[in-house]
Amino acid sequence: MEKVIPSRLTTLGHPQRLALFRLLMRRYPDRLPAGEIAEVLDLKASTLSAYLASLMQAGLVTQHRVGTSLLYMINMAAVRQTFDYLFLDCCRGRPEICASASFAEPAGKVETTHEKYNVLFICTGNSARSIFAESLLRDLAPGRFTVYSAGTRPQSELNPFALEVLNSKGHDTAHLRAKNTAEFTGADAPRMDFVFTVCDQAANEECPAWDGQPISGHWGMPDPVKADGTDAEKSLAFQQAYGALKHRIEAFAALPIETLDRIALQRAVDGIASQNQDTVK
Template identity: 45%
Template structure:
């Protein structure tokens, strides 16, 4: 498994999954290839997501809101890990995916749902801090040598990293 291909999925593929894709591609070069998609893609990447990534020097080239259907079609790239980042607490519908990949749910609130313009940037910084913490934990795993069950358990443990830990 080299590089380990990870698909991040959320509802609109405009914020959380985009931040996750760009972050893992930035820090996991060589070992990981990150992709993202949405169950109901918005058709655009949220400008605050692009601003957050640019502020940390992470590339935004090629980022686009797209449907997860493209990864279920014949000829789609083989996936090793699929991570949903929808927020079940907000009653978002996360897609049900079938395949030989390892699946985990790393739910987090949608910063794009923030309606207060002044709070929007902080919502994106907070969401991205949590994503960075979780991606950092993923990078520490020896995914190349882990058995499927071990990887599943490790990914599910990463999902329990909280906002408090992300900002500590």
């Protein structure tokens, strides 16, 4: 550890390598192709290759071959090992001096200050996937969660195919509207207990940390709005997105949140993201 940890810290000391590390952390447990990483970070292929090599040599990133493609993913075991080492060695295991003021009990349970757990689903447009997620969780577990959704774009509108799917499934759509994340960042905004991104583009964006350090997860899936073909083919894409989200949200709603500490709960949320990943990507 005496040599491994300094090597990892040195590797992350470079601003662009740190940006790459942060992107893969936001997208965990996704495995990203180099081309997508380069596009998001605006890096040349040769530069990105050098950064990835450094992160892999430090053990922070792993490479996976799928067919003819090389995909990259955070090595979460190494990340936890690094944080554990810093906490136990530098802080001597004293949470009262190492925990940030906004996250004073990192290993504790999620203690909500409201009647129900507040959950926010984020996409770029808040027109389909995040609206599906909001409607599903609200109707699946109305007694446990207060559910919101928002988009990162300044303006958006609900997709008619998404509304058609929701109406056909028996969801009440009268109250739904497209919203921007700015509504949930002000002083009067509800404090979130869980924040999920449901599209890759939203997860790729640099967002400020949410007040209260909510449990976060990335449940990315293809955008049905981009589906081509006939109206029937487009409708099928929306049905598939709805079905994939329904499986994940049913699993989330079934979690015994009250009995899990934050670490176990975060792992459970990440595990849900991994479910059926190959079928929704």
